[in-house]
Amino acid sequence: MKPALNLALGASLAALAAAGLASPAAAQGVTVSISCGAVGQELEICRQGAQAWAEETGNTVNVVSTPNSSTERLALYQQLLAAGAGDIDVFQIDVIWPGILAQHFIDLSEHMDGAEADHFEAIVENNTVDGRLVAMPWFTDAGLLYYRRDLLERHGASVPETWEELTETARMIQEAERADGNGQMWGFVFQGRAYEGLTCNALEWVDAFGGGTIVDGDGNVTINNPQALAAFELAATWVGYIAPEGVLNYAEEEARGVFQSGNAVFMRNWPYAWALAEAEDSTIRGNVGVAALPRGGEDGSNTGTLGGWQLAVSRYSAHPEVAADLVRFLTSREEQKRRAIEGAYNPTIAALYEDEDVLAANPFFGDLYDTFVNAVARPSRQTGESYNRVSNEFWNAAHDVLARRAEPAAALQRLEADLNRMSRRGW
Known part of the structure; x- marks a missing residue:
């Protein structure tokens, strides 16, 4: 042990x-x-x-x-x-x-x-x-999108419909708030640590763009496709731009801590965060909204990981x-x-x-x-006892992209090869 x-x-x-x-x-x-x-x-x-x-x-x-x-x-x-x-x-x-x-x-x-x-x-x-x-x-x-209603209203912005809109709105409000004196403001926080939570986040990005679920229902490795690449390429721009470098080590509570302290415009988290954001001792009580996570482009879909x-x-x-x-x-x-x-x-x-x-x-x-009832499932049923290794490979690939240790295309190619080797004799 x-x-x-x-x-x-x-x-x-x-x-x-x-x-x-x-x-x-x-x-x-x-x-x-x-x-x-x-x-x-x-x-x-x-x-x-x-x-x-x-x-x-x-x-x-x-x-x-x-x-x-x-x-x-x-x-x-x-x-x-x-x-x-x-x-x-x-x-x-x-x-x-x-x-x-x-x-x-x-x-x-x-x-x-x-x-x-x-x-x-x-x-x-x-x-x-x-x-x-x-x-x-x-x-x-x-997975849900939490947002600061007061900040969106103050800066004339609406709840973003796509991940591209979220990126731009987060940047705009972040810069405006910093110019007004809040040097700690960030546009977006999420679960970026290399663990199962990042698998959930990254699967949401990929599925929103129509890139599938890493492994399909028949057990085939499908992650290396143009839609998944588009999702990874956009996510690769966030750290240091609209998200703090520290997000690379954030789990649920670290992300909530930044958002609930008033230092983030948007947050991806689970429903439990609502009750805490609306608690009597919350600095942002009454100013929080909740929406479905954005689509991946105009032809994408709203999705949250189950x-x-x-x-x-x-x-x-x-x-x-x-x-x-x-x-x-x-x-x-x-x-x-x-x-x-x-x-x-x-x-x-x-x-x-x-x-x-x-x-x-x-x-x-x-x-x-x-x-909630149509959330995207991780491929645990398809991969059985191999799921942990599949998820580990996926979250490491996503983490490498976020940390700029790998280009998105190279990360997906390597991930595809690793998963295919893993599944060679069946899951």
Whole structure:
């Protein structure tokens, strides 16, 4: 195990003893543990849901915080599960992981009493591997464009329809704001670190221009095409021009920090950032708008990468039925509604997109419904257990282009060759 993972694992599991959530009557119950992310309000909202279940059932829940980086989190999970460790009963897993981790999880269809039928069919299908429902949908995601409404109004600009328009509008407002004394203003921030988040961003650029999904539905490598090249060529102009050099090491929270401090015009991020941008202590509260990400040119399309997280029960759990009951509670309509209102986490139950309370808290949920249900999927199903290597090659190529270590055409040619070698004997 790598030293960094050792430290992360040790810190996470050390928290088990101190993180128990239970009712006074829990003495007769059992103890289960759940891994939760900690991006934004995620950890606290997870704790609240787990506490409510504990009080209702008389069981105890240990909440384990895991790395924010999905790349680091998957590596940690793989170490735990490969060892058959029962330290974590319920795993929060990314939408692209069911095929990778399925062998380690129980079939939840035997425990949900048909509740899965209320969730988006495509996500349930994504979470079904070899006929087994290995995870329940918890919340879904798609990349969105956040913008400063006040700055656009002040400078007579409109929400950009294309990536080219975003580039020009970002430059114009950035320069004007700096001339007015805000030397920290940047036009655009996003997730530019070499990790899974950059795969999501770069796939949005490529798909917006009509460049496909890296690997098509039949498993063919398609990334080296004129449309993908146009996307990479435009992105190559951003760093140091409308985006800070530091964006090359930004994940979600770094980008949000710059935007929420008032130092960026546009930001690409997930829906969770809305609730934080509109919080009482936010310096930009009341001045934030949300839209679909721009098209890639006039003939392109608005697109966002499909994200989202699921809950799975380890087959090494000492209490699988109790753990499955926790999953059923946390993925229920009532709990998903609470999470949507308090944290802007997108429900996976379609009916909640018509709920007045949910829409009052998140007005863009209704306007951008099509963005959420038609988001572009990463090619994890086509590439199976090879997906991690595919994504690693893709985000490294994108990072090299952004950092100007490679010309876009050369980066795509090398990426195509590497992926073709990888797929030579099938994914």
